[in-house]
Amino acid sequence: MTSxxxxxxxRPLWQALVEHQAKxxxxxxxxxxxxxxxxxxxxxxxxxxxxxxxxxxRLTAHTLGLLxxxxxxxxLPQQIAAMFRGEKINTTEGRAVLHTALRAPRTDSLWLDGxxxxxxxxQVLDRMANFxxxxxxxxxxxxxxxxxxxxxxxxxxxxxxxxxxAYEALKAYSDRQIEFRFISNIDGTDFYETTRDLDPAETxxxxxxxxxxxxxxxxxxxxxxxxxxxxxxxxxxVRQHFVAVSTNRAEVTKFGIDTENQFGFWDWVGGRYSLxxxxxxxxxxxxxxxxxxxxxxxxxxxxxxxxxxxxxxxLPALLGxxxxxxxxxxxxxxxxxxxxxxYLKRFPAYLQQLTMESNGKRVTKAGVPxxxxxxxxxxxEPGTNGQHSFYQLLHQGTKLVPCDFIGFCDPINPRGDxxxxxxxxxxxxxxxxxxxxxxxxxxxxxxxxxLIPHRTFPGNRPSTTILAPKxxxxxxxxLVALYEHLVFTQGVMWGINSFDQWGVELGKVLAxxxxxxLKAPQEPTLHHDSSTNNLIRRYRQGRLx
Ligand code: F6P
Numbered sequence: 136m137t138s139x140x141x142x143x144x145x146r147p148l149w150q151a152l153v154e155h156q157a158k159x160x161x162x163x164x165x166x167x168x169x170x171x172x173x174x175x176x177x178x179x180x181x182x183x184x185x186x187x188x189x190x191x192x193r194l195t196a197h198t199l200g201l202l203x204x205x206x207x208x209x210x211l212p213q214q215i216a217a218m219f220r221g222e223k224i225n226t227t228e229g230r231a232v233l234h235t236a237l238r239a240p241r242t243d244s245l246w247l248d249g250x251x252x253x254x255x256x257x258q259v260l261d262r263m264a265n266f267x268x269x270x271x272x273x274x275x276x277x278x279x280x281x282x283x284x285x286x287x288x289x290x291x292x293x294x295x296x297x298x299x300x301a302y303e304a305l306k307a308y309s310d311r312q313i314e315f316r317f318i319s320n321i322d323g324t325d326f327y328e329t330t331r332d333l334d335p336a337e338t339x340x341x342x343x344x345x346x347x348x349x350x351x352x353x354x355x356x357x358x359x360x361x362x363x364x365x366x367x368x369x370x371x372x373v374r375q376h377f378v379a380v381s382t383n384r385a386e387v388t389k390f391g392i393d394t395e396n397q398f399g400f401w402d403w404v405g406g407r408y409s410l411x412x413x414x415x416x417x418x419x420x421x422x423x424x425x426x427x428x429x430x431x432x433x434x435x436x437x438x439x440x441x442x443x444x445x446x447x448x449x450l451p452a453l454l455g456x457x458x459x460x461x462x463x464x465x466x467x468x469x470x471x472x473x474x475x476x477x478y479l480k481r482f483p484a485y486l487q488q489l490t491m492e493s494n495g496k497r498v499t500k501a502g503v504p505x506x507x508x509x510x511x512x513x514x515x516e517p518g519t520n521g522q523h524s525f526y527q528l529l530h531q532g533t534k535l536v537p538c539d540f541i542g543f544c545d546p547i548n549p550r551g552d553x554x555x556x557x558x559x560x561x562x563x564x565x566x567x568x569x570x571x572x573x574x575x576x577x578x579x580x581x582x583x584x585x586l587i588p589h590r591t592f593p594g595n596r597p598s599t600t601i602l603a604p605k606x607x608x609x610x611x612x613x614l615v616a617l618y619e620h621l622v623f624t625q626g627v628m629w630g631i632n633s634f635d636q637w638g639v640e641l642g643k644v645l646a647x648x649x650x651x652x653l654k655a656p657q658e659p660t661l662h663h664d665s666s667t668n669n670l671i672r673r674y675r676q677g678r679l680x
Pocket of ligand 1: 291292293294343344345346347348349352406407492636639
């Protein structure tokens with residue numbers, strides 16, 4: 136290495152963490168709790184109304200001290216400030232990373248390349264609010280004069296997962312007179328099943344795409360236009376039934392969508408960070424501009440906390456460091472996200488793009504291959520459903536899977552004792568994972584000797600519990616911003632660029648080469664490897680033959 140910056144793994148603090156982990160590997164959470172009766176208090180934090188317990192983790196105050204020292208050495212606070220200031224920290228694309236500006240109050244200002252970007256953010260929000268109000272109040276009519284009864288968002292990745300997740304999460308706050316649907320997959324089934332019972336005269340399509348060139352979205356958008364015009368006939372109907380959200384005005388216009396019906400955003404908003412830009416239009420129509428504003432305030436509260444709180448009281452930074460601890464020093468490959476709230480059923484899927492597209496990187500910002508693990512695989516399902524499928528592996532399998540439990544004190548749909556039962560399960564799972572059941576305890580319960588190994592729980596399995604008062608738009612904003620900043624923290628620790636996604640490109644390019652080979656009327660000459668050639672031939676035989 137010619138660089139003067141020491142490799143991460145050569146830093147004394149990294150080495151200290153390696154040695155510390157080796158000692159902690161033999162320590163039981165039971166012992167840590169026994170040694171400190173106030174451990175829960177010492178290892179929990181309330182930030183902007185989210186209470187977070189991280190005491191059931193395999194760490195001590197010394198661990199956090201080492202992690203925080205390393206974060207300081209890697210200039211985490213300065214890098215946070217640089218992001219908020221609008222420095223071009225997305226170095227491979229030469230872009231600033233300013234999703235935090237999307238939720239900044241109207242009174243703020245932030246200068247980027249000679250322009251204050253806050254007024255345009257609020258101009259778009261105002262236009263969105265006006266449009267959302269017109270659709271919700273039945274003022275915006277379809278081509279034949281009928282009220283809009285269904286809003287269909289067409290987008291993929293960040294232009295789909297954010298809107299779907301937020302809509303599902305906040306369904307209780309949504310206008311139930313309007314049906315909200317989402318089409319993302321290029322599989323014609325997604326289009327068919329989503330539109331089959333809709334009436335084009337009462338349907339509004341939002342074509343959401345940062346680039347407005349994404350194959351899946353543009354294919355679905357073209358099908359939507361054809362589907363609409365097949366009934367409405369007149370191409371002028373597009374104006375009433377299609378709006379676009381994009382940074383690419385030229386392509387939107389080419390598609391035939393009126394500039395008046397375009398909602399823009401900017402290249403400093405990454406796709407997976409765009410939920411609170413105009414990409415949230417479907418969400419805003421669903422929950423209304425006021426609730427959307429509440430959500431933005433939640434984001435902003437967490438932003439300010441992340442920017443200003445010292446690292447040892449900084450929730451996203453602490454959770455990011457704990458995740459870094461498990462990935463880099465315990466070789467944990469995955470993180471399970473387990474929301475105990477049915478409305479958050481799409482939250483794990485949303486987090487998958489946020490975390491894995493951001494930190495699924497193998498070289499540092501300087502282009503040097505890393506010699507440590509980076510972003511873990513995120514996955515999960517709402518509790519209690521997951522308990523009856525994969526929790527077995529979490530409790531007794533051979534893998535160490537840190538878990539994030541998310542729950543709320545106050546239910547949105549109180550029904551008998553459902554909520555107490557739900558949350559009892561949530562807390563019980565964290566307890567069982569951490570403390571398990573020893574062979575002695577199993578024996579004392581009268582379990583026959585031959586079953587003791589099967590009915591013993593090793594425990595010592597780590598989890599975070601996030602407990603919030605209630606799932607509201609504001610809380611959702613805080614939760615999403617918490618994970619956004621957790622991802623940022625980890626990216627800084629690993630020295631990677633969390634804001635590009637070159638890894639998605641190769642497959643797209645290869646698909647463009649294969650498309651004409653699948654469609655060609657005559658057997659094409661194929662130049663792929665033997666496996667790909669064979670698959671293409673079999674497909675052609677099966678499809679055309
Ligand atoms: O292919 C990955 C990706 O670029 C994501 O980063 C993005 O969210 C998604 O595709 C959709 O992109 P667009 O909004 O430009 O259609």
